[in-house]
Amino acid sequence: xxxxxxxxxxxxxxxxxxxxxVLAAVxxxxxxxxxGVEDMLAAVRPIAIVQGVLVVLAMLLLIAVFVESDMSVxxxxxxxxxxxxxxYKVAGAWGNHEGSMLLWVTILGLAGAAVALFERTLERKTxxxxxxxxxAIALGFYAFxxxxxxxxxxxxxxxxxxxxxxxxxxxxxxxxxxxTLYLGYVGISVAFSFxxxxxxxxxxxxxxxxxxxxxxxxxxxxxxxxxxxxxxxxYYELGWGGWWFWDPVENASLMPxxxxxALLHSVTVLATRDGLRAWTIMLAVVAFSMSMIGTFxxxxxxxxxxxxxxxxxxxxxxxLALLVIYIGGALALFALRVGTIRQGxxxxxxxxxxxxxxxxxxxxxxxxxxxxxxxxxIVAAAFGTQLSVGHPFFxxxxxxxxxxxxxxxxxxxxxxxxxxDLRAGLKRIAIPAAVGVVALVALxxxxxxxxxxxxxxxxxxxxxxxxxxxxxxxxxxxxxPLFTYGMVIAHLGIAxxxxxxxxxxxxxxxxxxxxxxxxxxxxxPYTVTLLGVRPVVGVNWSAVEGVLKASRGGASTTLLPQxxxxxTPPQMTNESAIxxxxxxxxxxxxxxxxxxxxxxxxxxxxxxxxxxxxGGALIAIGGALSLLGRLRRERRARRGEA
Amino acid sequence: xxxxxxxxxxxxAAPAxxxxxxxxxALADTQLPDPHQEAEARALMETLRCVVCQxxxxxxSDADMAGQMRAMVRQRIAAGEKPREIRKWLIDRYGDYVSYxxxxxxxTAPLWLMPLALLxxxxxxxxxxxxxxxxxxx
Numbered sequence: 001x002x003x004x005x006x007x008x009x010x011x012x013x014x015x016x017x018x019x020x021x022v023l024a025a026v027x028x029x030x031x032x033x034x035x036g037v038e039d040m041l042a043a044v045r046p047i048a049i050v051q052g053v054l055v056v057l058a059m060l061l062l063i064a065v066f067v068e069s070d071m072s073v074x075x076x077x078x079x080x081x082x083x084x085x086x087x088y089k090v091a092g093a094w095g096n097h098e099g100s101m102l103l104w105v106t107i108l109g110l111a112g113a114a115v116a117l118f119e120r121t122l123e124r125k126t127x128x129x130x131x132x133x134x135x136a137i138a139l140g141f142y143a144f145x146x147x148x149x150x151x152x153x154x155x156x157x158x159x160x161x162x163x164x165x166x167x168x169x170x171x172x173x174x175x176x177x178x179x180t181l182y183l184g185y186v187g188i189s190v191a192f193s194f195x196x197x198x199x200x201x202x203x204x205x206x207x208x209x210x211x212x213x214x215x216x217x218x219x220x221x222x223x224x225x226x227x228x229x230x231x232x233x234x235y236y237e238l239g240w241g242g243w244w245f246w247d248p249v250e251n252a253s254l255m256p257x258x259x260x261x262a263l264l265h266s267v268t269v270l271a272t273r274d275g276l277r278a279w280t281i282m283l284a285v286v287a288f289s290m291s292m293i294g295t296f297x298x299x300x301x302x303x304x305x306x307x308x309x310x311x312x313x314x315x316x317x318x319x320l321a322l323l324v325i326y327i328g329g330a331l332a333l334f335a336l337r338v339g340t341i342r343q344g345x346x347x348x349x350x351x352x353x354x355x356x357x358x359x360x361x362x363x364x365x366x367x368x369x370x371x372x373x374x375x376x377x378i379v380a381a382a383f384g385t386q387l388s389v390g391h392p393f394f395x396x397x398x399x400x401x402x403x404x405x406x407x408x409x410x411x412x413x414x415x416x417x418x419x420x421d422l423r424a425g426l427k428r429i430a431i432p433a434a435v436g437v438v439a440l441v442a443l444x445x446x447x448x449x450x451x452x453x454x455x456x457x458x459x460x461x462x463x464x465x466x467x468x469x470x471x472x473x474x475x476x477x478x479x480x481p482l483f484t485y486g487m488v489i490a491h492l493g494i495a496x497x498x499x500x501x502x503x504x505x506x507x508x509x510x511x512x513x514x515x516x517x518x519x520x521x522x523x524x525p526y527t528v529t530l531l532g533v534r535p536v537v538g539v540n541w542s543a544v545e546g547v548l549k550a551s552r553g554g555a556s557t558t559l560l561p562q563x564x565x566x567x568t569p570p571q572m573t574n575e576s577a578i579x580x581x582x583x584x585x586x587x588x589x590x591x592x593x594x595x596x597x598x599x600x601x602x603x604x605x606x607x608x609x610x611x612x613x614x615g616g617a618l619i620a621i622g623g624a625l626s627l628l629g630r631l632r633r634e635r636r637a638r639r640g641e642a
Numbered sequence: 643x644x645x646x647x648x649x650x651x652x653x654x655a656a657p658a659x660x661x662x663x664x665x666x667x668a669l670a671d672t673q674l675p676d677p678h679q680e681a682e683a684r685a686l687m688e689t690l691r692c693v694v695c696q697x698x699x700x701x702x703s704d705a706d707m708a709g710q711m712r713a714m715v716r717q718r719i720a721a722g723e724k725p726r727e728i729r730k731w732l733i734d735r736y737g738d739y740v741s742y743x744x745x746x747x748x749x750t751a752p753l754w755l756m757p758l759a760l761l762x763x764x765x766x767x768x769x770x771x772x773x774x775x776x777x778x779x780x
Contacts, residue, residue: 238702239704240701240702240703242702245697245698245699245702246742247697248697275771276771279771346770346771346772346773347771347772347773348772348773349772349773354772357768357771357772358768360768361764361765361767361768364760364764365757365760365761365764368756368757368760368764369756369757369760372753372756373753376744376753380749380750383749385738385749386737386738386739387737387738387739387741387744387749387750388691388738388739388740388741388742388744389742389744389753390689390691390699390742390743391688391689391699391742392689392742392743393742393743393744393753393754397754397757398757401757401761510673510684511673512671512672512673513672513673514668514671514672572704574704591671594668600671602671
């Protein structure tokens, strides 16, 4: 019965989304004074809230059948098993194609309800248009779920036990990574709906930008967390010490982040200086297109990737159709309305907004490179050439531009709005620039032979770390607004993360050996000895566990890497054991035993690798502070008016 | 599956190029004694695609095929072959698909020229946001 209840809730939610769209469209196309229009405008908000409640209910009921291990539900039988820790039963609800699409639309419904409940600054007609656009997006996904990916379909007769969840996904990461990333994707769709609403009611200006900014910020924060968490998950789970693979699905999450980052900065220009009007709307359309393409790449399985579970070409075609309709519709609306968006202010080249324009330019170019690099193999395949585009391409093309962007990030916040003096600006960046140069020289002398990109990355990180806190120099720290702290911390986070990436790439030490028990091996500053190997049993796996003694100086610790065997479905995974210390991580993996009785060990010493994700966390924290500061100021401003 | 098996066979059948002190299979997961050669091999392996995996380089895959390819790369590097030659040898056999670094050709030329084109187009669009200078001042 639970499954049927879930399906019913999904149908009702879909029906309400249709009603929400129709009412919004009819109300906005008639004159304000026509009969019934007032009621229709008033009805859209509550409908959006109820739609959100219903779709959340559907998601909760899906989780309930997973927790119950109701094997008569096809999805549970295919992707779960009774003997599995509770957390993976809950998270397993979205560790498959149908469930993850339901999670997508659930978050979309929640976001719509949140807009209806909390948005107070937007003009009412623009708000109704926004909710109408939300409903239009949701409808496509409801149709996709109900007609081609029903998560509640039954199975008759039910099997005694399910086929189990992919062991690689049986990790706490599954509980956090997809929901945060989806919150980001969907949050961007809210920003897009705002843009559509503003285009329909011709309301593009600073007030609209201030209303949209918190949603863009929130989406961007979640994308940042989702990407950071996903990167760390891949790092420790895949067992080879890599933290970014330029995998299509990683790119699919990076592209909306790049677009959202650009949007975040252009919306600030629109809010503060009433410039970049058409460009900001265009970016909202692009950002949404990127999150749709992301969903498409992940869910259609068109590109081979570690995320490719449940590949079905028919579904791919369905999502592709949705993609074409939404992006095509958004671009068509943009093309129709771009003429009505008045030209915003233009700027002096040497000014804060000038730097922000270049920021947007460079981010867009990186986005273009990642997008085309990711899709190029599909295009080439259509012309009969199988090729792969991977890290050598992205590093050598997007890498230098990203470094230029980071350098600009150090300079931009030190420039004044409107107009700045070149000489005064140079004076302000003198100290950070000097720090960068000193770091560069020190690296050249102390650690010769580093490749050019990591070398520049490290020097730049040092200079930009100083530059990013420079906006606080000489200011009354108590009176500095919260969002300025937010910016400073987020920019510092970029420098920290860059330092981690460059350090890992420049100083990574690797030892791959077949070792006998008791034989000491060396990696970086550590001596690692395999003391023994023992069997371990978990809830739904059995494992061989290596007992490693890792010593550095006088101190030593024990590390326990495992080679796990899961029975449902039968698969081996390597569970790495990682020792985190202040100056880096020791990463150990236990491999197979060879014919001579020696055990394969993979050992890495990764200096300052943790900075990559610490930087990601700082970026998200900076975003959160900024969001809080903006909301507070808006509220104060409204109170002032009242 | 058939394709994978055929590819695996090809790799195994690759002529043993060099006399290395280590048995070839062990080289899948053991480093070359010369750190310079190992670094060369490592850099090359990171740019070669494991053709039977889901988008992983041979340097980061548990698949047997990836292990065989790692062993082959190390063997050839130890025998003094240049990474460029090994990549070419692999591309000749498996096609461009095996290299994450797309080789320059008529098909990949647009890909490699695209970043520069994007920069130029972007700069041209961004120009509109700035105040026009009067002629002669600028």
